[in-house]
Amino acid sequence: MIPAPERGFTKAEFAARTVRAQTLMAEQGLDGLFLMTEPEVRYFTGFHTLFWQSPTRPWFLFVPASGKPIAVIPEIGAALMRQTWLDDIRTWSAPAPADDGLSLLVELLGPYAARGARVGVMKGHETMLRMPLGDYERLMSLLAGLKVQDATGLIRSLRMVKSEAEITKLRHICALGSDTFSSVPDFAFQGQAFEDTFRAFRRKALELGADDVPYLVGGADQGGYHDVISPPSRRPLQDGDIMMLDTGATWDGYFCDFDRNFAITRADDKSKQAYDTLWRATEAGIEAARPGATCRDLFHAMQNVISEMDDQGGDVGRLGHGLGMQLTEWPSHAAFDDTVIAENMVLTLEPSLGYGDGRIMVHEENIVVRANGAELLTRRAELELPVI
Amino acid sequence: MIPAPERGFTKAEFAARTVRAQTLMAEQGLDGLFLMTEPEVRYFTGFHTLFWQSPTRPWFLFVPASGKPIAVIPEIGAALMRQTWLDDIRTWSAPAPADDGLSLLVELLGPYAARGARVGVMKGHETMLRMPLGDYERLMSLLAGLKVQDATGLIRSLRMVKSEAEITKLRHICALGSDTFSSVPDFAFQGQAFEDTFRAFRRKALELGADDVPYLVGGADQGGYHDVISPPSRRPLQDGDIMMLDTGATWDGYFCDFDRNFAITRADDKSKQAYDTLWRATEAGIEAARPGATCRDLFHAMQNVISEMDDQGGDVGRLGHGLGMQLTEWPSHAAFDDTVIAENMVLTLEPSLGYGDGRIMVHEENIVVRANGAELLTRRAELELPVI
Structure with a gap:
């Protein structure tokens, strides 16, 4: 088992994040940030619980122009919030x-x-209002005079660039994910119900040290799969299937997000060609992912390779995204996104293409952008479509 | 392994759900429902994917006054949505x-x-706006003239009462959860890092046939734990610990949600007394959970027993809730909730109490309410605090 890094972050890290936010707030004339979503509350406090899965209770954090954030939360979370660096916790x-x-x-x-x-x-x-809309409207009427301004850009600019402590966690979960994918030929086999392949994948990732595998989707079908967001069926893996597994596993609240393709007993030529095209598209993305390039550049670098073969155009909407506390984060590798790539952004490169009869193939790696280019966090996919 | 029921639902079930909604809409003078949250979209369509974990894309469903719902969704979900009973899918x-x-x-x-x-x-x-607030505001300004009315009550009344097909899924995942908890003494032991207890629990649930264990929280500490929503630490289980594990495992998109307490090598008297009190409070809840009673009645039935010992009052806010596609659903067993309990509601009974030095104990069972009373979906917790 890969040795795990330390859990959590230092108080200094939360303080530094808060000061960075406050500097931007001052520049933008903001007197505070009113936050209510899990990654944002965690980003500024370290408050980490799966309890957010229950939709029942709202949780609030206010970041003032100076000083520590203030939590306004349900009493059931008070004991856990008191373990963070916050002083002012109202319940x-x-x-x-x-x-x-x-x-x-x-x-x-x-x-x-x-x-x-x-x-x-x-x-x-990529945001949502994680409190009842009726309560938000009521709150705003009670706070008449308050000028509400969209803070997405501010938060986005902070969260897109990861600290070394964050990168360490991301590297760890990507390594665990890579080891899990390397084991797929050991636990997946012709005749296995696809839902059992999923269970075996999750069990292996946990055995290797992942905290959880909240996201696992995939496809398997003759000569190629047809969609990339489905839960598994009981259909057994068959001779001639192309199988894809795409996982978001977590460690200490940080995600990997990548996929791998496998052929069951034999690979057809079209799928081998699609695999090769995507492998090279990813390579072009790795090469292009440098500080100063834009996400649009990255998109075009990959799209140029994909277009050798793709017959459907980019209907998945983008060719990768940011990665961190969420399975998908800003930015998007898409023609619309002119975000300038910066050092220590953690990104997925996720080219995809359609090939004949509605078949689709996806391919994904996770990288951290360094001063002189991309550092792979995932172990690079095999050069040729592996056969099980 | 327990044999699994069929996945999915018949088209007739979705049609019946839609007609029931439309009947209520007519009564309330509503010309349509504009929905965007995972359980609601799934309730009316069967569209089931973990892809909702990505916050990037909004998904919309419109239920008109008559006829089938209309999906307005990202193209990446089109292939999966085409497998549902819907005809009108716009991407x-x-x-x-x-x-x-x-x-x-x-x-x-x-x-x-x-x-x-x-x-x-x-x-x-218990709702949220699962689209960017800015887009919602913009949409409403583009739809000036539209009268927006809160539909929470309508959806709540539909979703709280489960169909037999839903109950079958819930019974299955509760049985798998019960078997997993029965195995805890086989895989948990003094000296085990608590985070490894969590991994072992998840692996066992998957082995037994659960699709996933998205929710797992717990506590373990000398003579009692102190909070009930924490992720696990690396602290090893110790002689004299009281350990609690609380899980939301899933099968075919339906949750169990219950917990079990264990003493490591020995149980202290206070914790044994707390366990006994909660066991009897749950029994009172089971007895009180009949059609015609209110959630408030259920709350008081459990609270009357808890108050023999509790030293903190109800700071977890309620003593149970609805259960289904979400870990927690309406209603709440709380003094504020006068929902009348009806046949085929699936509920958790979740009494808790504080005892000395901020220790807390929770206890939970899942039931379906039948014409003549509660039917347990979980295998009833042992009468006395089990010692590992």
Whole structure:
């Protein structure tokens, strides 16, 4: 088993993140950030729990212009939040549909509203409002005078660039994912129900040291699979299947996100050609992923190779994305995204192509961008489509 | 291994769900439901994928006053959605931050807005807005004239009562969870790092046939644990620890949600007493869970027993909840919830208490309410705190 790094982060790291946010807030004239989503609360506090899976309770964090963030959370989370670097933790007995934190928020933000302060809320691409819309509307009416500004860009710019401690966690889970994929020929076999392949994959990843495998999708069909987001069926793996497994496994709250393709007993020529095309497209992406290039550049570098063979155009919408506390994060390797790639961004390179009869093939690696180019976090896929 | 039931649902079930929704919509004067959250989209279509874990793309479903629902989704999901009973599937190449489905939504809902129609959106308790708030605001300004009404109550009333096919899935995953908990003494031991106990639990649940174990939290400490939502540490299980594991495992997209307590090598008297109190509180809940009783009744039935010993009051906020496609669903067993319990509701009974020095103990079973009372879906916890 690969030795695991330390869990968690130093208090200094949270303090540094907060100061970076506050510097940007000052530049943008923001008096505070009002946050409510899991990765953002964790980013500034270290508060880490799977309890977010329950939709029942909202959780709030306010980052003021200076000083530590302030948590406004259900009492059930108080013991865990007290283990973080925060000092000011305000709680209520939730759920309480009539007042699920609103009074506490009005108490905190009322003075900001009274002076017409500007507060950032995440309203942009790849965000959601993780509180009831009705409560949000009610809160805003109670805070009349507050100027709400979209803070997606600010948060995005912070979270896209990873610290070395974050990269260490990402490297670890990518290594565990690579080892799991290397074991696929040991546990997958012709005749195995595809859902059992999934179970075996998850069990192997856990055995190797992953905390969990929250994301696992895939496809398997004769001469190629047809979609890339399905849960598995009971259909047994068959001679001539092309099988793909795409996993988001986690360690200490950080994701890998990559896939591998396998042929069952034999590989058809078209699929071998698709595999080779995607392998080379990924190689072009690795080469292009340098500080100063844009995500659009990266997209075109991969697309140029893919277009040798692709018969459908980019209907998966993009050829990779950011990676960290979420399975997918900003930016997007797409023609619309002119984000400039910076050192210590962690990215997926995920070219895909359609080939005949609606078959699709995907291929994915995870990298961290360094001063002189991409460092692979995943162990590079085999040069030729492996046969099981 | 327990034989698994069939996956999925018949088209007739989705049709019946839709007609039930449309009947309620007619009663409430609603011309449509505009939905965007995973359980709701799945409830009306059967569209089932882990891809919702990626926050990048929004997914929309519109349920008109009559006829089948209409999907407005990213192209990457088209192949999977075409396998459902829907006919009208409209897609765009997402992500597309400049227009992530909005044009398609305006095309669909514009005529509704033009005639001042009333459309339901989920804005209430335990909901969230799973699209960027900025896009929602923009959409509403493009659909000026549309009357938006909170549809939480409507959806809640449908989803709280399960069909026999849903109950079959829930019974299966609860049985797998029970078998996994029965195996804990086989894989947990004094000296084991608690995070490895978690890995062993997940691996066992998968081995027994669970699709996944997305939720697993717990605690272990001398004479009792202190919080109930933490991820595990590397701390080894020690002589005199009280350990709790609380799992949400899934099968075919349905959750169990229950926990079990164990003492490591020996149990202290206080913890034994807490366990006994909670066991009897659960028994009172099982007895009280009958059609016609309210969730408040259920709460008080359990609270009356808990109060023999509890020293902190109900700071977890409630003593159980609904269960189904989500780890936690409406209703809540709490003083604020006067929901009348109905036949075929699937519920958790989850009494908890504080005892000395901030220690907490929780206890949980899953039931389905039948005409003549509760039917246990989980195998009842042992009468006395088990010692490993």
